[in-house]
Amino acid sequence: MSQLKTTISRLDDLPSTPGKFKPDKHTPYVQRLRLHSKITFWSFFVAFILLFFFLTHPSAAPPSSSRRALGSDTWGGREWERRVSRSARKRSDSGLTVLVTGAAGFVGTHVSVALKRRGDGVLGIDSFNHYYDPSLKRAREKLLERAGVFVVEGDINDASLLQKLFDVVAFTHVMHLAAQAGVRYAMQNPGSYVNSNIAGLVNLLEVCKSANPQPSIVWASSSSVYGLNSKVPFSEKDRTDQPASLYAATKKAGEEIAHTYNHIYGLSITGLRFFTVYGPWGRPDMAYFFFTKDILKGKPITIFEASDHGTVARDFTYIDDIVKGCLAALDTAKKSTGSGGKKKGPAQLRVFNLGNTAPIPVTELVSILEKLLKVKAKRQVLPMPRNGDVKFTHANISLAHRELGYRPTIDLETGLKKFVRWYLNYYSGGKKKSAW
Numbered sequence: 001m002s003q004l005k006t007t008i009s010r011l012d013d014l015p016s017t018p019g020k021f022k023p024d025k026h027t028p029y030v031q032r033l034r035l036h037s038k039i040t041f042w043s044f045f046v047a048f049i050l051l052f053f054f055l056t057h058p059s060a061a062p063p064s065s066s067r068r069a070l071g072s073d074t075w076g077g078r079e080w081e082r083r084v085s086r087s088a089r090k091r092s093d094s095g096l097t098v099l100v101t102g103a104a105g106f107v108g109t110h111v112s113v114a115l116k117r118r119g120d121g122v123l124g125i126d127s128f129n130h131y132y133d134p135s136l137k138r139a140r141e142k143l144l145e146r147a148g149v150f151v152v153e154g155d156i157n158d159a160s161l162l163q164k165l166f167d168v169v170a171f172t173h174v175m176h177l178a179a180q181a182g183v184r185y186a187m188q189n190p191g192s193y194v195n196s197n198i199a200g201l202v203n204l205l206e207v208c209k210s211a212n213p214q215p216s217i218v219w220a221s222s223s224s225v226y227g228l229n230s231k232v233p234f235s236e237k238d239r240t241d242q243p244a245s246l247y248a249a250t251k252k253a254g255e256e257i258a259h260t261y262n263h264i265y266g267l268s269i270t271g272l273r274f275f276t277v278y279g280p281w282g283r284p285d286m287a288y289f290f291f292t293k294d295i296l297k298g299k300p301i302t303i304f305e306a307s308d309h310g311t312v313a314r315d316f317t318y319i320d321d322i323v324k325g326c327l328a329a330l331d332t333a334k335k336s337t338g339s340g341g342k343k344k345g346p347a348q349l350r351v352f353n354l355g356n357t358a359p360i361p362v363t364e365l366v367s368i369l370e371k372l373l374k375v376k377a378k379r380q381v382l383p384m385p386r387n388g389d390v391k392f393t394h395a396n397i398s399l400a401h402r403e404l405g406y407r408p409t410i411d412l413e414t415g416l417k418k419f420v421r422w423y424l425n426y427y428s429g430g431k432k433k434s435a436w
């Protein structure tokens with residue numbers, strides 16, 4: 001307080017109309033004026049140096065929240081809001097207005113384009129993290145841009161960004177696909193699974209529950225929640241309390257968290273348990289993708305077998321079938337019942353298997369790839385390491401068939417043919433690099 005008084009009294013020393021005042025150059029006032037000029041000069045000089053430093057060293061800039069306040073971050077500003085609104089504008093009154101998280105991801109890209117093509121409003125959000133080659137995500141972003149979908153670069157853990165998106169657009173639906181995927185990587189980086197699949201999910205649901213109107217939510221769970229369940233085919237009624245990986249455990253936790261937000265806040269939530277989704281623009285961390293890469297390079301591939309020399313198999317599901325399931329889940333989602341963070345009545349809570357219901361041994365997947373690529377794979381068969389993998393998956397899809405009209409139509413060989421065609425084209429560096 002005393003310091004404040006001193007500062008005020010110093011300011012009071014200055015004449016209110018300095019131009020009319022003829023100073024005596026020997027008075028203390030003139031000395032102070034000279035001092036002030038020097039301070040002003042050095043302040044400008046230091047400010048200039050700092051500005052130069054931050055412009056040439058962007059990573060040394062202040063934290064994003066303060067930059068955001070200045071409107072100079074990757075999001076914010078009038079032009080940005082215009083882009084957000086334009087992307088989320090639907091073509092007809094009956095259309096949906098969907099926020100797609102993980103929009104530059106494999107499933108996110110396909111779902112976003114399909115929604116946009118049929119006239120829904122779509123806005124994407126994606127963190128473009130480096131879990132796998134970010135240039136593939138950027139190529140997908142270009143594809144989305146051409147389809148009229150704007151992807152906001154940001155994290156689902158950023159509550160102020162999500163809040164801002166809901167301030168700009170009244171989303172009717174959220175298609176939540178942003179996640180840390182991959183079963184085996186969970187042993188290397190467990191924190192990223194907790195951060196995306198648990199903290200990120202909770203953050204998103206917090207914003208959704210407070211939104212007015214509350215959106216309906218459809219999100220990606222995983223076949224991995226069945227874990228050590230050995231009853232086949234896997235039905236939604238089967239036990240899911242024995243996850244074999246941390247990845248599976250975070251997806252299972254997501255399903256329980258969904259229950260809580262549905263119960264307390266009246267959010268309408270649908271979880272989709274995807275079964276090993278594959279296809280063009282897929283994820284390079286998945287076996288069918290890196291097997292293709294390694295076979296073409298003449299590198300050996302490792303094929304896991306069960307401890308009893310038993311076959312390891314997956315219910316591989318083609319991306320177009322998954323997209324149909326996602327759209328059907330959005331179309332049949334009932335409205336959330338809450339408003340202003342308060343539940344008004346019971347809301348819809350659903351879980352569906354989206355699989356192909358035709359498990360194929362991994363050895364057969366490799367044989368199909370060999371045939372399509374016309375290259376013999378260098379197979380190395382090893383016992384399945386204890387890294388979170390399960391022996392087989394097999395979806396019972398009768399519930400999804402009944403409620404969503406879901407009926408997969410693409411068998412593994414047909415789907416891999418489409419994938420291989422895309423792969424060769426994309427990685428040939430040819431002109432058709434970003435073809436669909």
Ligand SMILES: O=C(O)[C@H]1O[C@H](OP(=O)(O)OP(=O)(O)OC[C@H]2O[C@@H](n3ccc(=O)[nH]c3=O)[C@H](O)[C@@H]2O)[C@H](O)[C@@H](O)[C@@H]1O
Pocket residue numbers: 181182183221222223224225274275276277285286287288302303304312313314362384389390391
């Ligand atoms: O359906 C799911 O729930 C999951 O499907 C995939 O997980 P996964 O089925 O393990 O798919 P891949 O990693 O592509 O593995 C496919 C099969 O290849 C086998 N594999 C994998 C890697 C390898 O080097 N060798 C090998 O034989 C695996 O054991 C597995 O049986 C996805 O990576 C998960 O994100 C997703 O949630």
